[in-house]
Amino acid sequence: MIELNGLSKRYGDTLAVDDLTFDVMPGCVTGFLGPNGAGKTTTMRIILGLDAPTKGTALVNGKPYGQIKFPLHEVGALLDAKALHGGRKAFDHLLCLAQSNNIGRARVATVLELVGLGDVANKRAGTFSLGMGQRLGIAAAMLGDPGILMFDEPVNGLDPEGIVWIRTLLRGLAAEGRTVFISSHLMTEMAMTADRLIVVGRGHLIADATVEEFTSRGEQWVRVRSPHQRELIAALQRAGGIVTSASIGDDSDVRGLKAGQIGDIALAAGIAIHGLTEHRASLEEVFFGLTDDSVEYHGSVNA
Amino acid sequence: MSTSTIDLRQPSTLRAAIISEWTKLRSVRSTMWSLVATSVFTIGLGTLFCWAFINRPHRDLADSFRFDPTSRSLRGVFLAQLAIGVLGVLVMSSEYTTGMIRTSLAAVPRRRVGLVAKTIVLGTASVVVSMISTFAAFFAGQAVLSSGGVNASITDPGVMRAVIGAGAYLTLIALFGLAIGTVVRRTPGAIAALFGIVLIFPLLAQALPDPWNVDVGKLLPFNAGQAMFSVRVDPDLLTPGQGLVVFLTWIAVAFILATGLLTKRDA
Structure with missing residues (x-):
């Protein structure tokens, strides 16, 4: 010890x-x-x-x-x-x-x-x-x-x-x-x-x-794709989800709802889902978030 | 659990450190080269100086009268001290220069124990090589001088003492180097400091006004050491006994400084 x-x-x-x-x-x-x-x-x-x-x-x-x-x-x-x-x-x-x-x-x-x-x-x-x-x-x-x-x-x-x-x-x-x-x-x-x-x-x-405590600190979200994206977004927002458009393609990122809940909501609304993936901020991102203020030597792109 | 009382059955840290330091010393090539050079310089140059004296074209009686055959055969010591002094420095400075010191101190955190072990191991190796070399140089030199009938015998007054004194001088130069290596920590600086004190100080002292040039000069390591291995008494030098005491004082001061800094400084 x-x-x-x-x-x-x-x-x-x-x-x-x-x-x-x-x-x-x-x-x-x-x-x-x-x-x-x-x-x-x-x-x-x-x-x-x-x-x-x-x-x-x-x-x-x-x-x-x-x-x-x-x-x-x-x-x-x-x-x-x-x-x-x-x-x-x-x-x-x-x-x-x-x-x-x-x-x-x-x-x-x-x-x-x-x-x-x-x-x-x-x-x-x-x-x-x-x-x-x-x-x-x-x-x-x-x-x-x-x-x-x-x-x-x-x-x-x-x-x-x-x-x-x-x-x-x-x-x-x-x-x-x-x-x-x-x-x-x-x-x-x-x-x-x-x-x-x-x-x-x-x-x-x-x-x-512990490492688990660390990983749980990371932000979580679900990325969804549907041929009826607009209807799906509306249904998810009614259920309390916070929806933003993903950085790539037509996908949307949903916070505040779990993947299973999103699937159930889509099913109840009769909307097909073509993609449904859970995301979590990587440990690197958690780490950077924690240490951002304390990095001694920052690299700069616009020096 | 160990307690604060001393358990005599437990092996001693010093004994272990000595064995470890011996392995360190023998396992680097510079040790062998330094000791071989010490030996070759002492014996080879001493013999060469004797041969040169015998073959001098205009050797007169007065030359022979002032001549000290013992110190002539020991003159190689002046060059040999460079080799053994560097070895002494390297025993500590190589640890700092290579980074080994961090590993060494993690293994032996009692820093004084480590320094004492180094001193004992270096001192032992140096005294053996130095004594063998100075005695060999004496006998080889006298063998050469005997052809001119100007040789000394080991049984002549003061001769044995001078030969041992020369071996002791080389050994003490190695230890002086170790202490300076511990203080300075970097090889080039430590070598410069050692030979600055040993070789350059006497030159600087000569520039002092009379009589300080002699009075100060004879207290310097080089001249005090030289007194240890001359048979004829030189009025500008200390007696052999005084020379030894003065040189030992220099070394003691260097070791006190080395121990203080070694235990106090971050590694």
Whole structure:
């Protein structure tokens, strides 16, 4: 379990993390979501004791990270796949980390196999692709068989096969009862992997909810098409539906009525229906809606 | 659950960190190259200087009288210090330059423990290579000088001490490099700082008005270190014992600064 309490971090004039309070619970995948520059990486660095918070605390299993004697047994983290000495062979890279936490050589070979790098154990890590580097970082995180796993943007640089692999791995680790905390700026990716989402923007907490709660926030509507569109619209409006014409073709978008209700109304009025589809705002749209005010670097088309 | 009391059965973080640091040191190629260069420079150049002395065209008696065969055979140390100093710097600065430091500190969050482990491992590797090199340089150099009958014996007064002093100097330069690498964190800056202090400071000190040029100059690492491996007492240098104490003081100050910054700064 990871507990943040009023965590703040100031770099000069910039408040990178602003009074963050939340817990990351075991047994599920918690997604840490926010646009670039929202303070996700800084928060993770503070959890690992790499940066000192300006205010507040970050506790791992009830203790500050720095007080854990052999932390790799409790927390496995991957912040940056490039955080290694490229001149060192993959095996030696993992071996020196293992030894620092009293983990045996055999475990190094095991985690290399686990992430599919067994064949390149004696290659220098600097020759690895970004995807292989990510796998090596994940291997390092798994060394101590920790109860908490924390990955910063783990799917970055992975090919589609690798993305499916890591998604399965993370879900499996959470199912074993571990705490899995992963950051991303990709809402759709998180929706497929995470059970719970913590959304931050400009360093402060915007939302902390399950993925279902998130999806239910999205606006819903039904798109209908009929050869007698005008009669249908009139019938739906009498039933309390709010009808707008869809952006494409002759279709109409109906809010306030469910698809089934629309079908029943059409049947009662004797109007044929040629198309009836339910729509829901994507998680991306929910995410953009939430973080719109807190995006640090807006792209502009009319610059 | 662990408590605040010390459990002696638990393995020590320092012991684990030392084993880890040894793996780190041996698993990068720059270590081997630096140590080979240290050895080659110490032995090869020392022998070459001795050979050059023997084959000097106008060697007179006065030359031979002032001649210190021991320090002549140890002159390669002046170049070798560059190689071993760079190794010392790299032990820490390469962690920052590559980003490895974040992974290292996540594995060993007790930063002082990590620095002590690095110091012990680097110190051990350096002292072994340095001592073997300086002794080899001495014996090879004296073998060359013996053809001119100007060689020293290891049993002569002060000679053993000077040879050990030269090995100690190289080892301490490596440790000085580690401390400076920890303070500066970037390889180019740290190397510049190390050799600025060691090689450039003595030149600057010479520009001071008399008698400060000598008084200040002899307290600098280079001159204090040189005092450690000269057999003849030079009035412009400290005694070997004083030299060691002064050089150790420089290193102690560098390590105090390094420890303070390492524990305080964000990684």
